[in-house]
Amino acid sequence: MSDIEPFSPRGMFHEGWTAEVNDYAIACGWALKGKQFLVGDVAGGLFAFEGDTGKIIWKKENTHSGGLIAMAIHPEGEIFATSGQDGNVQICNCHEGKVIKTLDLGKDWVEHLKWSNDGLFLAIASSKKVYVFNEVGEEKWISEDHPSTVSAITWSNKNELATACYGRVTFFDILNNKTNQKLEWQGSLVSMELSPDGDIVACGSQDNSVHFWRRSTGMDAEMTGYPGKPSHLSFDDSGKLLATSGSERITVWSFIGNGPEGTMPGELCHHTEPISSLAFSNKGMLVASGSRDGSVVASFLKKDGNGDPVGAAFAGDLVGAISWRPDDCALAAVNAKGVVNVWKFKVRTNLFSKGFK
Amino acid sequence: MSIKDKVPVTILTGFLGSGKTTLLNRILSEEHGKRIAVIENEYGEVGIDQGLVINADEEVFEMSNGCICCTVRGDLIRVLGNLMKRRDKFDYVLVETTGLADPGPVAQTFFMDEEISSEFTLDGIVTLVDAAHIDQQLGRSDESSEQVAFADVLVLNKTDLVSDDALNTLESRLRDMNRMTRIIRAENAKVPIETVLNLSAFDLDQILKRRPTFLEPEYPFEWTGVYDLDTGKYELMLEEGPDPEMSLVAIVNQGESEEELKDGAESSVRLYAEKANTLEPGNPIPYGEHINLRLDDKGNKSFILNIEKATKIGLFTQHTAEEFNMKVIKSEENKEIPFNTERFWQAEHEHDDEVGSIAIERFGDVDPEKLNTWMGRLLSEKGVDIFRTKGFISYSGNPRRIVFQGVHMLFTAQPDKEWGNEPRRNQLVFIGRNLNEKEMQEGFDKCLI
Numbered sequence: 001m002s003d004i005e006p007f008s009p010r011g012m013f014h015e016g017w018t019a020e021v022n023d024y025a026i027a028c029g030w031a032l033k034g035k036q037f038l039v040g041d042v043a044g045g046l047f048a049f050e051g052d053t054g055k056i057i058w059k060k061e062n063t064h065s066g067g068l069i070a071m072a073i074h075p076e077g078e079i080f081a082t083s084g085q086d087g088n089v090q091i092c093n094c095h096e097g098k099v100i101k102t103l104d105l106g107k108d109w110v111e112h113l114k115w116s117n118d119g120l121f122l123a124i125a126s127s128k129k130v131y132v133f134n135e136v137g138e139e140k141w142i143s144e145d146h147p148s149t150v151s152a153i154t155w156s157n158k159n160e161l162a163t164a165c166y167g168r169v170t171f172f173d174i175l176n177n178k179t180n181q182k183l184e185w186q187g188s189l190v191s192m193e194l195s196p197d198g199d200i201v202a203c204g205s206q207d208n209s210v211h212f213w214r215r216s217t218g219m220d221a222e223m224t225g226y227p228g229k230p231s232h233l234s235f236d237d238s239g240k241l242l243a244t245s246g247s248e249r250i251t252v253w254s255f256i257g258n259g260p261e262g263t264m265p266g267e268l269c270h271h272t273e274p275i276s277s278l279a280f281s282n283k284g285m286l287v288a289s290g291s292r293d294g295s296v297v298a299s300f301l302k303k304d305g306n307g308d309p310v311g312a313a314f315a316g317d318l319v320g321a322i323s324w325r326p327d328d329c330a331l332a333a334v335n336a337k338g339v340v341n342v343w344k345f346k347v348r349t350n351l352f353s354k355g356f357k
Numbered sequence: 358m359s360i361k362d363k364v365p366v367t368i369l370t371g372f373l374g375s376g377k378t379t380l381l382n383r384i385l386s387e388e389h390g391k392r393i394a395v396i397e398n399e400y401g402e403v404g405i406d407q408g409l410v411i412n413a414d415e416e417v418f419e420m421s422n423g424c425i426c427c428t429v430r431g432d433l434i435r436v437l438g439n440l441m442k443r444r445d446k447f448d449y450v451l452v453e454t455t456g457l458a459d460p461g462p463v464a465q466t467f468f469m470d471e472e473i474s475s476e477f478t479l480d481g482i483v484t485l486v487d488a489a490h491i492d493q494q495l496g497r498s499d500e501s502s503e504q505v506a507f508a509d510v511l512v513l514n515k516t517d518l519v520s521d522d523a524l525n526t527l528e529s530r531l532r533d534m535n536r537m538t539r540i541i542r543a544e545n546a547k548v549p550i551e552t553v554l555n556l557s558a559f560d561l562d563q564i565l566k567r568r569p570t571f572l573e574p575e576y577p578f579e580w581t582g583v584y585d586l587d588t589g590k591y592e593l594m595l596e597e598g599p600d601p602e603m604s605l606v607a608i609v610n611q612g613e614s615e616e617e618l619k620d621g622a623e624s625s626v627r628l629y630a631e632k633a634n635t636l637e638p639g640n641p642i643p644y645g646e647h648i649n650l651r652l653d654d655k656g657n658k659s660f661i662l663n664i665e666k667a668t669k670i671g672l673f674t675q676h677t678a679e680e681f682n683m684k685v686i687k688s689e690e691n692k693e694i695p696f697n698t699e700r701f702w703q704a705e706h707e708h709d710d711e712v713g714s715i716a717i718e719r720f721g722d723v724d725p726e727k728l729n730t731w732m733g734r735l736l737s738e739k740g741v742d743i744f745r746t747k748g749f750i751s752y753s754g755n756p757r758r759i760v761f762q763g764v765h766m767l768f769t770a771q772p773d774k775e776w777g778n779e780p781r782r783n784q785l786v787f788i789g790r791n792l793n794e795k796e797m798q799e800g801f802d803k804c805l806i
Contacts, residue, residue, distance in 0.1 A: 207421060
C-alpha cells in the first residue's frame with residue numbers, strides 16, 4: 001500500500017444547530033465576530049441567534065412593510081443595515097436589534113447594501129440611484145441616475161464604489177464625486193464580484209454568460225456556455241479562483257497563469273438542481289454551495305478550479321443564502337421554508353491524518 | 358414543478374386611453390377568490406384601488422448578440438424574482454404595460470429567463486382597443502398593430518361610441534390581423550372576468566373549442582361539391598349570379614371524407630395558383646385544370662362534363678353553387694344529379710394590414726428533424742416579423758401530439774395528449790408582419806413524410 005498518498009487537508013460538516021424563522025429566509029450573516037448569527041426573512045422578520053447554540057437572542061417582525069430585500073452586517077460586526085420594499089434602510093445595533101437610524105429613500109425598492117471594508121461607509125442602491133451614507137446615517141454622496149436599475153454594488157477600495165447596471169460597470173470616487181472608470185458592454189449585468197485586489201471585475205449576465213474585465217489592462221473577456229444566468233459569483237481570498245453559478249454545476253475559472261481565457265474551467269457536479277448560493281471560505285480554497293434541491297456541499301479546490309467535495313448536508317429546501325463564520329469553523333445555510341442550519345466545520349490536516357502511510 | 362403549480366400571469370396591453378386601468382380595477386374589485394399581484398408601469402393612468410401593487414419602470418434589456426427575440430424586461434425579472442419568494446401572498450399576477458410597450462419582450466421574459474419560467478406561466482395576453490380610435494392608431498404606430506397581433510383576447514372597448522357597422526368592419530380588420538384571438542366587445546371595460554383571466558391561452562384545445570375554424574386556412578374557392586357520376590355526358594348548368602365569370606377546378610376520383618376533401622382542396626389550391634384558361638359555354642370542362650367559366654350571357658349557361666369511366670367528380674368553385682343555382686344534369690335523361698357531399702371553405706379576402714395570420718393545416722406525420730431545420734431557419738430569418746406561433750404537430754413515431762408555441766424566435770415544443778384514434782394531423786398558426794403564406798406552406802409540406 002506504499003503508493004497511496006497522504007490525505008490533503010480535509011474537513012467535514014459536524015452537527016451544529018437548527019432554528020426556524022417566520023418566512024422564506026433571504027439574507028443571513030455572522031455578527032459580533034461569530035458570536036451571533038443574523039437571519040432576515042422575506043416578510044421582514046429579523047432574528048438574532050447565538051452563534052454556538054442557536055438560542056434566540058432577539059427577534060423583530062415587519063421591519064419593512066412589503067418585505068425585506070437586503071441585509072449587510074458591518075465589518076466590525078456591531079451594527080447592521082437592512083432594506084426593503086418600503087424604500088427604507090434601517091441601521092440597527094446587533095446586541096438588541098434596536099434601530100439606530102432609519103433612512104427614507106423614497107418609494108422605490110432598496111435592493112442592495114454594502115459596507116466598505118473599513119466600515120466607514122454604507123453604499124445603498126435603489127432603482128437607478130446609488131447613495132453613500134456614513135456609519136451614523138449621514139448622507140455622503142448620491143449618484144446621478146444610472147441608465148437602468150442598479151443590479152449590483154461593491155467597494156473596490158475604501159473610497160471607490162463599483163456599480164453594475166444594464167450595459168455597464170462604473171467606478172465612482174465618492175469623496176471627490178468623480179467617475180474613475182466606465183466599463184461598457186451591451187448586456188444586462190445581474191451580479192458583480194471584484195477580486196480582493198480590485199483588479200478583476202466579474203459580472204454575471206442575463207444572456208447566460210460571465211463577463212469580466214481587468215481594470216489595469218482594460219482587457220475584457222466573455223465566458224459563455226452557461227445553461228442559465230450566473231446570478232451568484234464568489235472569489236477566493238487570493239483572487240485566483242472565481243466560482244460561478246448558472247446551472248446545477250459550479251463552474252470555477254482559474255486566473256492563475258494566462259487563464260481563464262482559453263482555458264477549461266473546473267466543474268463541480270455535486271447538485272441535482274441549479275446553484276442558488278455560493279460562498280468561498282474567508283481563507284483558503286474552500287467553496288460552499290447551496291442548491292434549489294436543498295443540498296449544501298463544501299468543496300476543496302485545486303489551482304485549476306477542479307476539486308473534491310469534503311462535506312455535504314441536506315438543508316431541506318432551496319438554499320436562500322449561505323455564510324461561513326469569520327473563523328471558517330462553521331457554515332450556515334438558510335432556506336426557502338425559513339429553516340436555519342448551522343454546521344460545525346472541522347478541518348483536519350496532515351498533522352492529524354496521515355492516511356495509510 | 359408542473360404547469361399546475363406555476364403562478365399564471367396575464368399581460369394587459371393597450372394604448373393610452375383604451376381602458377386598461379378601468380379593467381384592472383374591475384378585476385381587482387370583483388369577488389373571484391384570487392389574490393392578485395399587479396405589476397404596474399410607473400405612469401399608470403389612474404390609481405389602482407387595491408391589491409398588492411408594485412410599480413416598475415419598463416426596462417427593456419437587449420442582449421449583446423443583438424437578437425430582438427432575446428430582449429427581455431429586466432424590471433419584470435427583478436420584481437417577479439422577488440415575488441416568487443412570497444408565493445403565499447398571491448396566486449395570480451397581472452402585468453400592465455404602458456401604451457407604447459412592445460409586448461414581445463414582456464412575453465419573452467417568460468420563455469427566456471429560467472428562474473422566471475420555472476415559477477410562472479404566461480396565461481395570456483389581453484389587449485384593450487379603443488373602438489373609436491384604433492383605426493387611426495393602427496395606421497400610425499407599429500406598437501398598436503403589434504399589441505393586436507400578440508393578443509390572445511382583444512377587448513374592443515368603448516363600443517358605445519361607435520356604430521354597429523363600424524364595429525363590424527373594425528372587428529373583421531382585427532380578425533384579419535390576428536386569427537387566433539378572441540374578440541370581446543365592451544363598454545367601459547365591462548367584460549366577464551373569466552374571459553380575461555385563467556385563459557390557458559396557450560392551450561390550443563381551448564382555442565379550438567371556442568373557435569373550431571380558427572386554424573382553417575383560407576382558400577381561393579368557397580365551395581366543393583362531390584358528384585357520383587356514371588359513364589356518360591353531363592351538363593353543368595349555371596344561372597345568372599353575382600359575377601360575369603367564375604373560376605373552377607374539377608378533380609377526378611374525389612373522395613368524400615374530410616381528409617380526402619382537404620387533399621383535394623390542397624391540389625386545387627395549387628391549380629388555382631396557375632393562370633386560368635377561359636372557357637365559353639358549350640365547351641367540355643377539362644379535369645385537373647384551372648378554368649374560368651364565361652357567364653356574361655343572359656339566362657342559363659351550360660358546360661360539358663364527359664365521364665369515360667364511372668367516378669366521383671369534385672368541383673372546387675370560386676363561389677357557392679347556390680349563388681348561380683348551379684346544377685349537374687345527365688344529358689340523355691335530362692335528370693339532375695345532386696351532389697353526394699358539399700363542403701364550404703373559408704374564402705380568401707384582401708388583407709390591407711401588414712400584420713396578418715397564416716395557418717397551415719395538413720394531415721399526416723412530419724419528420725422531426727426536417728421540421729426542426731425548417732422552423733429553425735424560418736425563425737432565424739423571419740423571427741423578427743413573426744410575433745406569435747401556436748399549433749400542434751404529429752411527429753412520426755410519437756404516440757403523443759406535440760404542442761408548439763412561440764414568441765418571435767423562441768419556441769417550445771412539448772408532448773401533449775395521445776393521438777388515440779384521432780387522425781394524425783398538423784396545425785400551425787403564425788401571426789406576423791408581411792409573411793409569405795405560400796412559401797411557408799411549401800416549406801412545411803417538405804417536412805411531411
